[in-house]
Amino acid sequence: MSAPTSRARAWRGVLTTPLGATAAVLLALVLAVAVLGPVLWTQSADAVDTGNILGAPSGEHWAGTDNLGRDIVARVLVAGRLSILLAFAAIGIAIGVGLLLGSAPFLLGNGRAARLVSAGVNVAVAFPGLLLALFFAVVFGVGATGAVLAIGLAGAPTFARLTQTLVAGLAGREYVAAARVAGVGRLRILVRHVLPNLREPLVVNATIGAGSSLLAFAGLSFLGLGVQSPSYDWGRLLYDGVGSLYVNPAAALAPGLAVLVAGLAFNLFGEAVAKGLGVTELTGPRVRRPATKAAPEPDEQRDHSEGRPSADVVLEVRDLKVSFAGRDGQLRPVRGVSFSVHRGEALGVVGESGSGKSLTALAVTRLLGDDATVEAERLRLLGQDLLAEATPAQRRLLGTSLAMVFQDPMSSFNPTRRIGRQLAEVGTEHQGMTRAEAMARAVDRLDAVRVSDAADRVRQYPHEFSGGMRQRAMIGMGLMGSPSLIVADEPTTALDVTVQQQVLDLLSAIRDADDLALVLISHDVTVVGEVCDRVLVMYAGRIVEDLATADLATAAQHPYTRALVAAVPDMATDVSEPLATIPGRPVGPADTPAGCAYADRCPLADVRCRSEEPPLERTAAGGRVACWHPGGEPDVVLAGPDLRRVER
Numbered sequence: 001m002s003a004p005t006s007r008a009r010a011w012r013g014v015l016t017t018p019l020g021a022t023a024a025v026l027l028a029l030v031l032a033v034a035v036l037g038p039v040l041w042t043q044s045a046d047a048v049d050t051g052n053i054l055g056a057p058s059g060e061h062w063a064g065t066d067n068l069g070r071d072i073v074a075r076v077l078v079a080g081r082l083s084i085l086l087a088f089a090a091i092g093i094a095i096g097v098g099l100l101l102g103s104a105p106f107l108l109g110n111g112r113a114a115r116l117v118s119a120g121v122n123v124a125v126a127f128p129g130l131l132l133a134l135f136f137a138v139v140f141g142v143g144a145t146g147a148v149l150a151i152g153l154a155g156a157p158t159f160a161r162l163t164q165t166l167v168a169g170l171a172g173r174e175y176v177a178a179a180r181v182a183g184v185g186r187l188r189i190l191v192r193h194v195l196p197n198l199r200e201p202l203v204v205n206a207t208i209g210a211g212s213s214l215l216a217f218a219g220l221s222f223l224g225l226g227v228q229s230p231s232y233d234w235g236r237l238l239y240d241g242v243g244s245l246y247v248n249p250a251a252a253l254a255p256g257l258a259v260l261v262a263g264l265a266f267n268l269f270g271e272a273v274a275k276g277l278g279v280t281e282l283t284g285p286r287v288r289r290p291a292t293k294a295a296p297e298p299d300e301q302r303d304h305s306e307g308r309p310s311a312d313v314v315l316e317v318r319d320l321k322v323s324f325a326g327r328d329g330q331l332r333p334v335r336g337v338s339f340s341v342h343r344g345e346a347l348g349v350v351g352e353s354g355s356g357k358s359l360t361a362l363a364v365t366r367l368l369g370d371d372a373t374v375e376a377e378r379l380r381l382l383g384q385d386l387l388a389e390a391t392p393a394q395r396r397l398l399g400t401s402l403a404m405v406f407q408d409p410m411s412s413f414n415p416t417r418r419i420g421r422q423l424a425e426v427g428t429e430h431q432g433m434t435r436a437e438a439m440a441r442a443v444d445r446l447d448a449v450r451v452s453d454a455a456d457r458v459r460q461y462p463h464e465f466s467g468g469m470r471q472r473a474m475i476g477m478g479l480m481g482s483p484s485l486i487v488a489d490e491p492t493t494a495l496d497v498t499v500q501q502q503v504l505d506l507l508s509a510i511r512d513a514d515d516l517a518l519v520l521i522s523h524d525v526t527v528v529g530e531v532c533d534r535v536l537v538m539y540a541g542r543i544v545e546d547l548a549t550a551d552l553a554t555a556a557q558h559p560y561t562r563a564l565v566a567a568v569p570d571m572a573t574d575v576s577e578p579l580a581t582i583p584g585r586p587v588g589p590a591d592t593p594a595g596c597a598y599a600d601r602c603p604l605a606d607v608r609c610r611s612e613e614p615p616l617e618r619t620a621a622g623g624r625v626a627c628w629h630p631g632g633e634p635d636v637v638l639a640g641p642d643l644r645r646v647e648r
C-alpha cells in the first residue's frame with residue numbers, strides 16, 4: 001500500500017511547511033466559522049436594537065452596529081456560510097462547464113469542431129473575468145442565483161483551458177494509446193483514464209478559485225448585483241457598510257477583512273498544496289490514400305517473404321509514407337516503406353535514432369496524432385484495410401488482434417487504476433465478458449506472462465510492480481485478446497540488463513506458443529538478432545536492407561548494416577581499444593539529400609551515390625538492399641563511444 005502512504009507523506013509534507021501550516025489553520029478557521037457561524041450567532045446577528053443604530057465599535061459590539069442596531073461582528077460570522085457556499089457553487093459551475101469544454105476537443109477527435117471549441121475557449125480566456133461576470137450578472141438578473149451563474153460561467157474558460165492542456169498532455173500517454181489500440185471509445189478513455197488523473201490539479205485550482213470567487217462575489221454584491229436583502233453574505237454586508245462609511249467605517253471594514261482572510265486562506269492553501277504535491281498547472285491522424293495509384297509495382301515495394309502463402313500474412317505494408325507540415329514545408333520522416341509480416345514470424349526493425357522506426361509502428365497501429373499524414377498504397381492487418389475510417393468492427397479487430405508494447409512500462413499504465421482493472425477492460429470492451437470473467441482472464445494472463453501471485457497482483461497499482469513486471473503485465477494486457485500481431489517498440493530500453501533478457505525471452509516464448517507475428521523495434525542489433533528471424537534496417541525513413549537475421553553478421557550487403565553490426569562489441573573486442581562507431585550523424589527529415597541518404601557517412605560513396613537514390617532491390621540471398629555498391633567492404637572507423645551512446 002505504498003501509494004496511499006506516499007500520498008499521505010506528501011500531504012504531511014504540505015502541512016508541516018510554515019506556509020502550508022498557516023494556510024491550513026486559516027482555512028480550518030474559515031470553514032469552522034462557515035459551519036458554526038449561523039448556529040452560534042444568528043440570534044445576536046438578528047437582534048434589532050433601535051437605541052443603538054449605527055453604533056461605533058465598543059466592548060459589546062467590536063465592529064459597531066448597523067442601521068437597525070444589529071451587531072456587525074455577529075452578522076459577519078453568520079454571513080460566512082452563505083458566502084462560502086456561494087463561492088463553492090460558482091466554482092462547481094466553473095469546473096463542470098470547464099471540464100465539458102476542455103474535454104470536448106479530445107472527444108471530438110481533434111477535427112474542425114474541436115478546433116472551433118478550442119478557439120472559442122481561447123477567446124473567452126482572453127476576456128477579463130470580472131467583465132464577463134458583470135455581463136452574465138446582467139443577463140441572469142440581480143440576486144444570488146444570477147451572481148453564482150455569472151461568476152461560475154466567467155470562471156469556466158480558465159478551467160476549460162486548464163482541462164484542455166491537461167487532457168492533451170495525458171492523451172499522449174502510452175496507457176491512453178494502449179487503450180486506443182484496445183479499441184476503447186474516446187468517452188470511456190476520458191472517463192476512465194484521463195479525468196481521474198486531473199483530480200489533483202483540479203482540486204488545487206478549485207481551492208485557489210474559491211478564494212477568487214469570494215472576492216468576485218464581494219465585488220458583485222458591492223455593486224448591488226449580488227445577494228439581496230434580507231439574505232446577506234460578506235459582499236452584501238460590505239455594500240451596506242459602505243453606505244455608512246463615514247459614520248462607522250468598521251461596518252465595511254469587518255466584512256472586507258473576512259473576505260480578505262477567507263480569500264487568503266483558500267489561495268494560500270491551494271498554493272501550498274500545489275507546491276507540496278508538485279502540481280505545476282495553475283490556473284486519429286489524417287489518413288490519405290495516394291491520389292493516383294502507383295502504376296506497376298516497383299521491385300522496392302515487394303518484400304523478402306512474398307513467396308509465402310498470402311493466407312499467412314498478418315500485416316501488409318506497401319509504400320508507407322508519413323509526413324508532417326513543417327515550418328519550411330512538408331517533412332517526410334517515413335519515405336515509402338514496404339514489408340509484410342507473416343504468422344509466427346518475428347521481424348526486427350533496427351536503425352539509429354530518427355530513422356523512422358517508431359513512426360512506422362505508430363502508423364501501423366493508427367496511433368499517430370492529428371498532425372501526421374499517413375499515405376500508403378496498402379496497409380492491411382489480417383486482410384482488413386487500416387486506411388479506411390475506423391469502424392466499430394475495425395476497432396474491435398485492432399483491440400483484439402494487435403497488441404502494442406511501449407518502451408516505458410511506467411507510462412504504459414494508468415497510475416490511478418489497479419492493474420487488474422486495466423487488463424480486464426480489454427475483456428469487457430471487446431469480448432463481451434462480464435467483469436468477473438474479465439478479471440479471471442486478467443489473472444490468467446498475468447500468470448501466463450510469469451507475474452507471480454497474479455491473483456493478488458491484480459489488485460495492485462502500477463507503481464507497486466517492478467519495471468520488468470510492469471512490462472510483462474503490459475504484454476499480458478496485449479494477450480487479453482487473441483492477438484495475431486505484437487508490435488513492441490523498444491520494449492527493453494528502459495529496463496536493466498537482466499530484466500531485459502527476461503522480457504525478450506517472454507516475447508519469444510509467447511510467439512512460439514501462439515504462433516504470433518512479432519514486430520520488434522530496437523536500436524540494438526543484438527536484441528533484434530536474438531529474437532527475430534528477419535531484420536529491416538532503416539535509415540532516414542527508408543528500408544535500406546531487409547535480410548535474414550542469420551545473415552546479419554556475415555552476409556549483410558549494405559555498408560550501413562555492416563557498420564551497425566561492427567559497432568556492437570563482442571567477446572573478442574579489445575577492451576583497450578575505443579569501441580567502433582559510425583562516423584558522422586544521421587540525416588534528419590529536413591536535410592535528406594538527393595542521392596543515397598547514407599552517402600555522407602559511407603566509405604564507398606561515389607558521385608552516383610550522391611546524386612541518385614538507390615532503389616531497394618532483391619538480393620541473391622532473397623533479401624532486399626538499397627545500395628549502389630552492395631557487398632562492398634566498408635571501412636568502419638574505430639573511435640568514440642559505443643553505438644548506443646552515439647545514437648542517444
Ligand SMILES: Nc1ncnc2c1ncn2[C@@H]1O[C@H](COP(=O)(O)OP(=O)(O)OP(=O)(O)O)[C@@H](O)[C@H]1O
Nearest residue numbers: 324333352353354355356357358359360523588589
Ligand atoms: N510529430 C512530428 N513532427 C515532425 N517530425 C517528427 C514528428 N515525430 C517524429 N518526427 C521526426 O521523424 C523522424 C523519425 O522519428 P521516429 O520516432 O520514427 O524515429 P526512431 O527511428 O523511432 O527513433 P528513436 O529510436 O529515437 O525513437 C525523427 O527525425 C523525428 O524528429
